[in-house]
Amino acid sequence: MYQGFDKETFKKSVIANARNLFRKTIDEVTPAQAYQAVAYAVKDVIIDEWIATQKEILKQDSKKLYYLSMEFLVGRYLGNNIISICAQKEVREVLEELGFDLNVIEDQERDPALGNGGLGRLAACFLDSLATLGYPAYGCGIRYRYGMFKQKIKDGFQVEVPDEWLKDGYPFEVRRAEYATEVKFGGYVDIQWDGHKNNFVQKGYQSVMAVPYDLPVVGYGNNVVDTLRIWDAQPVDSFNLSEFDRGNYNRAVEQENLAKNLVEVLYPNDNHYAGKELRLKQQYFFISASVQLAIRKFKENHNNIFELPDKVVFQMNDTHPTVAVPELMRILMDEEGLSWEEAWDITTRTCAYTNHTIMAEALEKWPIELFSRLLPRIYQIVEEINRRFVAEIQKKYPNDPGRVSRMAVIHDGQVRMAYMAIVGSFSVNGVARLHTEILEKQELRDFYEMMPQKFNNKTNGITQRRFLLHGDPLLADWVTEKVGDDWITNLSHIEKLAVYADDKKCQQEFMNIKYRNKVRLAKYIKEHNGIDVDPRSIFDVQVKRLHEYKRQLMNILHVMYLYNKLKDNPNMDMVPRTFIFGAKAAAGYKRAKLTIKLINSVADVINNDKSIGGKIKVVFIEDYRVSNAEMIFAAADVSEQISTASKEASGTGNMKFMLNGALTLGTMDGANVEIVEEVGKDNAFIFGMSSDEVIGYEKNGGYNPMDIFNNDQDIRRVLMQLINGYYAPQDTELFRDIYNSLLNTKSSDKADTYFILKDFRSYAEAHERIDQAYRDESWWAKAAILNVAHSGKFTSDRTIEEYVRDIWHLSKIHVSLDKAAADQE
Numbered sequence: 001m002y003q004g005f006d007k008e009t010f011k012k013s014v015i016a017n018a019r020n021l022f023r024k025t026i027d028e029v030t031p032a033q034a035y036q037a038v039a040y041a042v043k044d045v046i047i048d049e050w051i052a053t054q055k056e057i058l059k060q061d062s063k064k065l066y067y068l069s070m071e072f073l074v075g076r077y078l079g080n081n082i083i084s085i086c087a088q089k090e091v092r093e094v095l096e097e098l099g100f101d102l103n104v105i106e107d108q109e110r111d112p113a114l115g116n117g118g119l120g121r122l123a124a125c126f127l128d129s130l131a132t133l134g135y136p137a138y139g140c141g142i143r144y145r146y147g148m149f150k151q152k153i154k155d156g157f158q159v160e161v162p163d164e165w166l167k168d169g170y171p172f173e174v175r176r177a178e179y180a181t182e183v184k185f186g187g188y189v190d191i192q193w194d195g196h197k198n199n200f201v202q203k204g205y206q207s208v209m210a211v212p213y214d215l216p217v218v219g220y221g222n223n224v225v226d227t228l229r230i231w232d233a234q235p236v237d238s239f240n241l242s243e244f245d246r247g248n249y250n251r252a253v254e255q256e257n258l259a260k261n262l263v264e265v266l267y268p269n270d271n272h273y274a275g276k277e278l279r280l281k282q283q284y285f286f287i288s289a290s291v292q293l294a295i296r297k298f299k300e301n302h303n304n305i306f307e308l309p310d311k312v313v314f315q316m317n318d319t320h321p322t323v324a325v326p327e328l329m330r331i332l333m334d335e336e337g338l339s340w341e342e343a344w345d346i347t348t349r350t351c352a353y354t355n356h357t358i359m360a361e362a363l364e365k366w367p368i369e370l371f372s373r374l375l376p377r378i379y380q381i382v383e384e385i386n387r388r389f390v391a392e393i394q395k396k397y398p399n400d401p402g403r404v405s406r407m408a409v410i411h412d413g414q415v416r417m418a419y420m421a422i423v424g425s426f427s428v429n430g431v432a433r434l435h436t437e438i439l440e441k442q443e444l445r446d447f448y449e450m451m452p453q454k455f456n457n458k459t460n461g462i463t464q465r466r467f468l469l470h471g472d473p474l475l476a477d478w479v480t481e482k483v484g485d486d487w488i489t490n491l492s493h494i495e496k497l498a499v500y501a502d503d504k505k506c507q508q509e510f511m512n513i514k515y516r517n518k519v520r521l522a523k524y525i526k527e528h529n530g531i532d533v534d535p536r537s538i539f540d541v542q543v544k545r546l547h548e549y550k551r552q553l554m555n556i557l558h559v560m561y562l563y564n565k566l567k568d569n570p571n572m573d574m575v576p577r578t579f580i581f582g583a584k585a586a587a588g589y590k591r592a593k594l595t596i597k598l599i600n601s602v603a604d605v606i607n608n609d610k611s612i613g614g615k616i617k618v619v620f621i622e623d624y625r626v627s628n629a630e631m632i633f634a635a636a637d638v639s640e641q642i643s644t645a646s647k648e649a650s651g652t653g654n655m656k657f658m659l660n661g662a663l664t665l666g667t668m669d670g671a672n673v674e675i676v677e678e679v680g681k682d683n684a685f686i687f688g689m690s691s692d693e694v695i696g697y698e699k700n701g702g703y704n705p706m707d708i709f710n711n712d713q714d715i716r717r718v719l720m721q722l723i724n725g726y727y728a729p730q731d732t733e734l735f736r737d738i739y740n741s742l743l744n745t746k747s748s749d750k751a752d753t754y755f756i757l758k759d760f761r762s763y764a765e766a767h768e769r770i771d772q773a774y775r776d777e778s779w780w781a782k783a784a785i786l787n788v789a790h791s792g793k794f795t796s797d798r799t800i801e802e803y804v805r806d807i808w809h810l811s812k813i814h815v816s817l818d819k820a821a822a823d824q825e
């Protein structure tokens with residue numbers, strides 16, 4: 001237990017909070033009010049650690065990581081924080097004494113959904129690991145007033161509802177008005193000669209005040225609390241209006257609106273670039289505020305700016321924070337008075353970049369017109385970065401003019417953000433071995449040739465504290481009973497489970513835990529979907545953002561195929577299967593939303609067909625998010641990781657399933673490759689084309705899905721059911737677009753670009769292997785236990801230690817609480 005935790009004090013604190021917040025005695029509060037009272041009491045416990053940590057960082061003058069990310073998909077705080085202060089048992093007891101159930105209280109919290117999917121969740125896992133390992137770090141992001149939308153399903157269609165996560169206030173945040181920072185947009189740059197050099201002054205701009213809110217990131221059992229700093233935008237105080245604006249009412253109103261709109265909403269696109277002006281404003285807003293504040297903090301106790309790279313590192317999570325490079329240049333030159341060469345040397349030793357995708361539609365490119373209008377001074381700097389870089393290319397490759405157009409930061413009227421990130425960073429990393437190889441050999445080959453020393457791989461990871469200890473308490477306790485609890489902070493210890501994989505009694509215990517987790521999910525499904533699912537069926541799960549490359553379509557087409565087989569032969573011998581989907585589609589992504597409708601239409605037909613004896617059920621879980629994800633992973637038998645090879649940079653859902661003892665049904669893509677390497681090919685179900693084959697077809701052509709349609713009668717039948725009203729009797733044209741995407745374009749090279757038909761037979765055959773394998777319960781239990789046992793590599797603790805060793809070079813801090821220690825005596 002946490003050394004400073006005292007049950008009686010905690011209880012008094014909860015009761016006092018209920019009085020102060022709601023003017024109620026504790027027996028009168030609603031569960032939602034009880035949540036608030038408990039959350040504030042937990043925050044009270046954390047605050048002392050938080051202060052002590054920050055003091056220790058200052059005392060040690062530690063190097064700090066600033067993890068810059070547009071997204072932090074942190075999930076619920078309360079349960080995780082209680083676990084991190086190691087007081088779960090005590091809090092549960094206190095609440096029981098007060099007449100509450102901790103699980104019910106935890107369920108009152110809205111997920112702070114400040115992210116889309118994997119990229120944002122990765123940032124949250126990284127913060128958890130950084131704090132637990134004791135590294136000084138800030139997450140820097142945006143306090144979106146509305147995070148990721150809430151998904152409702154109406155008539156089978158996705159409907160987006162605003163996510164009002166701040167409606168009742170958020171207990172864990174602390175407003176830090178004293179760190180408010182001005183951020184400027186637009187206007188023009190006035191160049192003034194002072195007799196020695198040119199000074200660049202932005203004039204006629206609009207500005208907003210960036211006001212930070214801090215959220216604690218509590219390390220597990222070590223008293224270390226790092227900070228997630230998210231920025232809100234507020235109108236500048238009218239007394240602070242620049243001279244140009246004084247007395248100009250319209251501009252004042254515009255500035256006020258800018259502040260209002262800036263952080264209003266998270267763009268709901270995952271792996272897709274939309275090019276909206278407001279998005280670039282959001283990017284510069286939180287980057288400028290974060291970088292300015294980092295420099296200000298640095299200068300509080302350092303007077304030599306050249307030491308910056310020894311004390312600060314900025315990690316850019318994808319290209320969204322890339323304006324950090326020119327913003328740092330601006331501060332160093334325009335405010336600190338450094339020369340270009342000096343500023344560039346510091347910048348390129350302070351910034352590092354993580355690449356998250358190779359998909360063309362996700363590559364960020366901003367039109368020069370927009371970029372220079374919004375960020376006039378920053379654009380000047382980008383132009384100079386580009387001019388110097390182009391000169392460098394020409395010097396190194398004098399006889400190869402093609403390289404300049406292939407590699408320039410500014411090209412064809414656009415700023416290529418990934419290229420600016422690479423040029424301005426000392427480190428460029430991919431997020432799984434295969435992904436990094438594809439970057440080096442294909443997508444970024446020119447850059448790799450020119451600066452190979454920058455490139456490195458950091459295979460993603462996940463935190464076992466949230467996704468096993470909190471999400472799957474039954475399995476967590478069982479693991480601890482078998483191998484001790486070292487796995488909580490050192491997941492490699494979980495390897496010791498392997499010796500139990502063959503033990504019949506352990507297999508029984510494991511399957512029993514899985515069964516109970518399936519009962520828990522079945523109950524949730526009954527409550528939310530009204531569908532009865534059999535916890536003895538195979539829970540076959542695909543939960544992740546909806547995207548064509550992730551191929552939920554292939555999954556549901558296979559369900560349609562299986563249903564046809566069952567209709568032809570109702571006595572077909574198969575293990576009952578529950579196909580579970582969960583996915584949000586970007587609000588403007590029509591085909592993705594239509595795929596959700598297709599899944600729900602197929603579910604309606606199949607779930608209501610008595611003739612198949614319940615052998616197949618299909619469930620679409622509404623509003624997939626971190627809180628229900630934790631429960632879903634715990635209940636899964638099969639983990640569907642079926643992206644077109646080469647498209648999924650890493651995936652992290654795959655790792656969460658593995659940790660919870662689900663077997664992977666997957667392609668050799670992203671981190672699946674490394675998962676299979678750890679657990680062994682025999683303990684996973686691998687199918688489909690390799691990334692080399694996919695890339696080969698993309699380069700050379702030669703795939704025509706029509707050949708498959710014409711020659712495979714089962715596939716043909718399934719596709720015809722998309723356009724003959726089989727699943728949409730009211731509107732036979734409803735799914736035409738999906739049908740067309742697979743086949744019906746004039747040029748076949750634009751059809752089935754994700755190779756669904758090409759991989760279909762191999763996928764169906766892998767499903768048959770699963771059906772056979774599940775019949776041997778002992779075999780299945782063994783394979784599942786081995787998945788848990790071999791998941792050690794995929795902790796984000798390992799990922800973070802690699803970033804620290806190769807890129808960040810941070811030192812651990814140790815925090816002891818004198819006050820708490822005194823209380824103990």
Ligand SMILES: *Cc1c(COP(=O)(O)O)cnc(C)c1O
Nearest residue numbers: 117118544625626629651652653
């Ligand atoms: C882990 C996670 C993701 C990422 O899943 P992938 O399968 O890797 O795409 C997305 N959303 C949530 C809520 C998650 O927890």
